Amino acid sequence: MGVSGSAVEAVDLVKDFGETRAVHGVSLAVPAGSIFGLLGPNGAGKTTTLRMLLGIIDPSSGRRSVLGHERPLEAAPLVGYLPEERGLYPSMHAREAIAFMGALRGLPLKEGRTRADELLGAHGLGDWARKPIRSLSKGMAQTVQLLGTLVHRPRLIVLDEPFSGLDAINQGRLEQLIRAQAEGGATIIFSTHVIAHAERLCERIAIIAKGRVAFEGSVNDARGRLRPMVRLRTREQDGGWRAAIPAEAQRQGEEWLFELPESGPEPLLKALIDGDAGIETLAIERPGLHDAFVAIAGSEAASSMGVVEQAA
Template identity: 75%
Template sequence: MLQQASGGDTAVEAHDLVKTFGDKRAVDGVSLAVPTGTIFGLLGPNGAGKTTSLRMLLGIIDPDSGTRRLLGRERPLEAAREVGYLPEERGLYPAMPVREAIAFMGALRGLPLAESRRRADVLLAERDLSDWSTKPIRTLSKGMAQTVQLLGTLIHRPRLIVLDEPFSGLDAINQEKLESLIRAEAAGGATVIFSTHVIAHAERLCERIAIIAQGKVAFAGAVDAARDRLRPIVRLRTRAEDGPWRSALPPEARWTGREWRFELPPEGPEPLLRALLAGEAGIETLSIERPGLHDAFVAIAGEAAAEAMGRGGDTQ
């Protein structure tokens, strides 16, 4: 069933997209909606169907069945000049200078070449990268080359920015820079969709996500809604090792050798606190922690999918 956005219009909608390659169904009924102006993440392990789903949404390939709407168009390619797309497979001409590479990508999106060069200069100057202007692409590090391609993706000021595994291969500093850039584009009104197999990026950046596993959407909605599927975790350390207060702990409470850990009971912390105080447990520390997106991903997609997330990017 199509996941409807909560309020406002949608930049991207898909309903029951299906795509088969040979005898493999890479995408099996994907439905989602991306609200305009949000940062939306597609999470899933290698082979989950993220890249194929993005390519169908953008009109690069057609679905075997299902419908999609991109920036109000039922034919996605009609909106191509309003979209900035950074594919997982990067492609730059090695001998081309940085400024010309960025300008070239603007020209491909319909900008006059002179205007593309002017905008390339501005983009580089805004990031204190003007000294890159005449460097051939082949002289750049992977992170630098990815920055160039990303600037080329943004040069025509797209309404929709789609990034396929944009953090792949970047060091921590360049990952932080990319996160800042994504936030800035969203703050400026653009809608940003990115795919990733690194949950931490989605947790820091996204308002809404879709978890894709084995070609299906296992969850689509707000990040908080995914985390709220799990109860908060209590971590408790006491001076007393035993006493009547122990009966107040849930049966599934686990002793780690230093502290007790268990899900917060449905009735909340007050009955537990009363029992601990009355039983003279001697509370040293007590914290209530909300589950992270990784915990929610495991609960939704399963341990196997979570383990696969740590083994690399997406090819389908």
């Protein structure tokens, strides 16, 4: 295990493809037993970073370790990896596909078939066992591939854009699977450009933009970079109490929207009461991870994330 209980570590990873630098000195540490999100728009360098971490490709420079192994491929039997490019043999039955994927990680086929039946049954999918992959929907086939990623009971699970192309039901099923694996002690890393999934699942995240780590830390720390927002509606429209509202406050219909002053809510509340503002509603809202992403990575990086975030 790495320093301070990290399951995966990277120090100044760089990857060049010819004259193009895809990853610029990425450093991160993934705590053992955590759910860690690699967050960024398409083309940010997430997949290249994951492949370097797993030893699928070598970095141009920098160091990495996986479950205490400086050569990541040595840890391969302990790792489950779901790549962004999905692929199963269409004629293979779901049960056999799961067992086959386990065999690639050293699990005997007989044991793999037993575990495949257990996994399918545990998730209410037992009737899929004898169905060929070609007969399954995209979401069903992706679930089978995910179960194949887990069948050898890995200590580290790496999922590259696992929610891509899934409907809401299968997205929810995948979130449940991820939580269950973490509760069982596994470390999970997943990359995504869908902010809502990272906000619901992750304890820690790394935000990657243009091949660089713009932020690494807890979701709360990311959100904490922005001040809470105040939504205020009053019965009176004018009065001395207006001086308590920042000059940059925005008017949205009958409400005022502004950042909570550094002095906190108490002086604001006192000024409103003393000034007979007639408070009808006053709500303090913490910024979401989407707002934090925009602030950290910039509007350009966030432009491709916004539509996905609203749809999630």
